[in-house]
Each structure stands twice: as C-alpha cells, then as structure tokens.
Amino acid sequence: MEKLTDHLIVISFDCLSEHDVPLLRELPNFKAFIENSSFCTQVETIYPSVTYPCHATIVTGNFPNRHGIVNNTFIQPGKTSPDWYWHRRHIKGTTLYDEAKKAGMKTAALLWPVTAKADIDYNLPEIFANRPWHHQIPVSLSNGSPRYQLEMNSKFGHIRNGLSQPELDDFVLESTVETIRTRKPDLMLIHFVDLDSQRHMHGFSSDEALAALHRHDKRLGRIMEALKEAGIAENTTVAILGDHSALDESKVVKMNVLFKERGLIQTNASGRVTDWKAYCKSCDGSAYIYVKHQNDDAAKNQVTAILAELLQDESNGIESAITGAEANAKGADGTAFRMLEAARGYYFSEALDGDYIEEVTEQDAMRKKYTFACHGYSPEKEGYHTVFFAAGKGIRPGISIKSMHLVDEGPTFARLLGLDLGDTDGSILEGILDI
Structure with missing residues (x-):
C-alpha cells in the first residue's frame, strides 16, 4: 500500500x-x-x-x-x-x-x-x-x-x-x-x-x-x-x-458501601476486603458491577433489587443501569453483570467507607481524595x-x-x-x- x-x-x-x-x-x-x-x-x-x-x-x-x-x-x-x-x-x-x-x-x-x-x-x-x-x-x-x-x-x-x-x-x-x-x-x-x-x-x-x-x-x-x-x-x-x-461533578457515589452493608462484600477489622460476591468497579462517570461467580443467582438478584431501589430517586446519583449484553453492544466489557451511568454532577468511587453519597469539598481535592471534574461517562451525554x-x-x-x-x-x-x-x-x- x-x-x-x-x-x-x-x-x-x-x-x-x-x-x-x-x-x-x-x-x-x-x-x-x-x-x-x-x-x-x-x-x-x-x-x-x-x-x-x-x-x-x-x-x-x-x-x-x-x-x-x-x-x-x-x-x-x-x-x-x-x-x-x-x-x-x-x-x-x-x-x-x-x-x-x-x-x-x-x-x-x-x-x-x-x-x-x-x-x-x-x-x-x-x-x-x-x-x-x-x-x-x-x-x-x-x-x-x-x-x-x-x-x-x-x-x-x-x-x-x-x-x-x-x-x-x-x-x-x-x-x-x-x-x-x-x-x-x-x-x-x-x-x-x-x-x-x-x-x-x-x-x-x-x-x-x-x-x-x-x-x-x-x-x-x-x-x-x-x-x-x-x-x-x-x-x-x-x-x-x-x-x-x-464534566463537572460535586458528589461521589459509593456503591460498595451499600454492597458491604448488604453482605455482598466482606472486610476484616482493618477494613481490608477478605471476600466479595459483587463489586462496583469505577470508571469515574460510569461503573461496572461484577459478580464474582457467574452462577451466583442470589448475588445477582440482590444487586438487581438494590439498583431497582436506587433508580427510583434521581438524588441517588444513578442515571441508568444496563446489562452486560447491552454494555457489550456499546463496546464496553460484556463480562460485567451491570454497567451504571452517573447522573450529571455525580461520579463513582470504589470506596468502602463513609456514606453512600458524599459531597466533594476543596479539602478532598487538595488531598486528591476526590475530584471536581471527571470523564468515563457515556459518549451519548x-x-x-x-x-x-x-x-x-x-x-x-x-x-x-x-x-x-x-x-x-x-x-x-x-x-x-x-x-x-x-x-x-x-x-x-x-x-x-x-x-
């Protein structure tokens, strides 16, 4: 050529x-x-x-x-x-x-x-x-x-x-x-x-x-x-x-806090993860949810119920949830159980501590704990x-x-x-x- x-x-x-x-x-x-x-x-x-x-x-x-x-x-x-x-x-x-x-x-x-x-x-x-x-x-x-x-x-x-x-x-x-x-x-x-x-x-x-x-x-x-x-x-x-x-954001969503509360993630006394059934893997503006064992229907049902509950209220910071097959059709990782899209002003963290949603402050940014703008969002935004x-x-x-x-x-x-x-x-x- x-x-x-x-x-x-x-x-x-x-x-x-x-x-x-x-x-x-x-x-x-x-x-x-x-x-x-x-x-x-x-x-x-x-x-x-x-x-x-x-x-x-x-x-x-x-x-x-x-x-x-x-x-x-x-x-x-x-x-x-x-x-x-x-x-x-x-x-x-x-x-x-x-x-x-x-x-x-x-x-x-x-x-x-x-x-x-x-x-x-x-x-x-x-x-x-x-x-x-x-x-x-x-x-x-x-x-x-x-x-x-x-x-x-x-x-x-x-x-x-x-x-x-x-x-x-x-x-x-x-x-x-x-x-x-x-x-x-x-x-x-x-x-x-x-x-x-x-x-x-x-x-x-x-x-x-x-x-x-x-x-x-x-x-x-x-x-x-x-x-x-x-x-x-x-x-x-x-x-x-x-x-x-x-996109600018001011609130961070921590799905793993809920997963830990509901028994889907286990930690030891020092807060280290010892085992997990479901885990939210952040891509900042979006997030994958993985289920550790593909045949764990109980964990999948529990995650589905949690998401259904959260999606009823926009203030929970989740704009949408799609299946792994739907994520695959968009070019993302089809092995994930679900893929989440953050609402405007929100993004995802993998943190296991604190509240489900936290406000991002100047002090957080200075410590590089959280950010004021990020990407990872859907190209359809x-x-x-x-x-x-x-x-x-x-x-x-x-x-x-x-x-x-x-x-x-x-x-x-x-x-x-x-x-x-x-x-x-x-x-x-x-x-x-x-x-």
Whole structure:
C-alpha cells in the first residue's frame, strides 16, 4: 500500500474537548495549525470514556471489548491503588506501532498509555511505581527503552517534579523536541496530561484548566518548530486529538458501601476486603458491577433489587443501569453483570467507607481524595465530544468532518503510513486524505 507521508506525529492532549475549540482558534499555534488542517470538532469517544481504553482504541481502531482494555485499572477489590493496564501484552490484536515496526519504521512513544514493554524503538511508557518498595526510575527503565530514557532523564530530568503537572508535560515536551531533532521517527505518539489533571483537580472551566490550554499552545509551537529544525516538516503529518471530554461533578457515589452493608462484600477489622460476591468497579462517570461467580443467582438478584431501589430517586446519583449484553453492544466489557451511568454532577468511587453519597469539598481535592471534574461517562451525554485535527503531508486541508468516532483514527493513521490494521471497528477517513 502506498505511503502518503514519511513521518506521522500523533499528539494526544488528554481531555481536549469540543468546548475548547473557540479558544484553540484564538491561541497562536493552535490557530495556525487549524487553519491548515482538516478536522472534526464532534468526535464521539468510547464507553467507558477513560484514558487507557481511549488510547488503546486510537492505536487499534477497535472498541474496548475487542482490544481488551476495558478500564484504566484492574478489578482488585478493596485495593487503595489498583494496578493499571500499563503493558502492551494486555492489548488484543495488533497496534499502529506494531505494524509500523514490522514495516521497518522507526517508532517513538512518550507517556502513551498501554505501551509498557512494547516493541517501540524510543519508548518512555506511562507507568508509575505502585508498590511501597518500587522506585519510579527503575520501574520506567525496565518497561521502556533504558538507554533512551537515561539520555532524556540526564538532559531534562531536572524539569520533572515526580508525576506533578505541569512539570511532567514540560519534561515530555523537551524529550519530544530532542527526539524529533535527533531521531526523526517515522511514527511518534505523544501523550500530554496537563489539561486533564487540572480539570480533575479544579473543574472543567477553571483558571487552572485555561492556563493548561495556553501551555499546550506553546508546546504545540515548540513541536512544530522542532520539525522544521529537523528538516522533516514538509514530509510530516501531524495529528492533534483528544481522547474524551469531561464534566463537572460535586458528589461521589459509593456503591460498595451499600454492597458491604448488604453482605455482598466482606472486610476484616482493618477494613481490608477478605471476600466479595459483587463489586462496583469505577470508571469515574460510569461503573461496572461484577459478580464474582457467574452462577451466583442470589448475588445477582440482590444487586438487581438494590439498583431497582436506587433508580427510583434521581438524588441517588444513578442515571441508568444496563446489562452486560447491552454494555457489550456499546463496546464496553460484556463480562460485567451491570454497567451504571452517573447522573450529571455525580461520579463513582470504589470506596468502602463513609456514606453512600458524599459531597466533594476543596479539602478532598487538595488531598486528591476526590475530584471536581471527571470523564468515563457515556459518549451519548450531550456536549461531551472530543476533537481531531490533522495537517501536513497526505492531508487535504480545509475539510470539516461533521462527525466521526475515535475508532476511525487508527485506520486513518495506518493508511497515512501505508499500513493496515486489518478488520477494525473504525473506518479510514478517506475524504481528508490526499490520495
């Protein structure tokens, strides 16, 4: 298959929303980029619309129930910090970077989710030390490209402040610019998290989120300049995208508190889960309910009765409950017994203590216990679209796509590089391609 471009740079600005577009059109670097791009400001995300499933969808062109990344974290009942779907091995089927590598292309990924231990030439995976005896640097080194990471850390490690933002994105930016200048990768995947972090902690339209968008504009400018300095700007396609939007919330729903009260979850004296029959696994704006044993009809009946009771009153924070089969039809995890959608202003936590519903306070946010905005909601929620912009070699400029889906991005990227992801849930956006 004919290649349409020599280099593809995919920049994911986590939590970039349709509501950000008016400002993007005013910020200098976004404005210049958008004016030469083809774009869609009504991109439908996936269900659940959380970061790891979204990014696995972007590189596979498939829904979560097909690529296997059905949530950010594993079902580990009662664990304060569950493990994440960090590793490439969790993705079923091929990916954009796998196909690029097979074709002999030079690949790079910086903080792109679900790339730990992936076969990527220059890999700085998103993974963090999740055990008291783990240290961040060896965890990162052992799951990515050690020599490359050591070089980036020696040059720019002083910029970082642990996992804090905006310093982490500033480190990723400098590493990105250096990688473009010195490696000139054929495929580069970059994940910036600053905006998402600020929205979680301070709210969707907060001053902090606004400041993050301004920082992102400068980051985009630096990347575009680096492409010119590397002498590859004319032969490069750049895609700017979001993975999901977000909604403000002020109340947290804790289903597991009820499950514990009704005997579906057992804990010891210290509050640690010792056994469970049903468990609510949060996706923030939505949640899966899993029943431990598929033939446990008593637990299923009990969960069904609890939900029927809660759904009678909107103040219980649940907008809807669907079956596992219905969740599967939406691309989510069909092995769940039920999938819940939070009402506006609410989101789900896996906490086992306190009240069923709690108000989110400034103190909670400061302690990072709860948040003021989140995602994970159904893509059918009104005003919840994300965005996609593409410009450069292989892209016909000035085409506005009325609507598209996150699953369409992977096949389109593959076509630009002359690759094939096989039979995907998404379709190539042929109308924007200069074929």
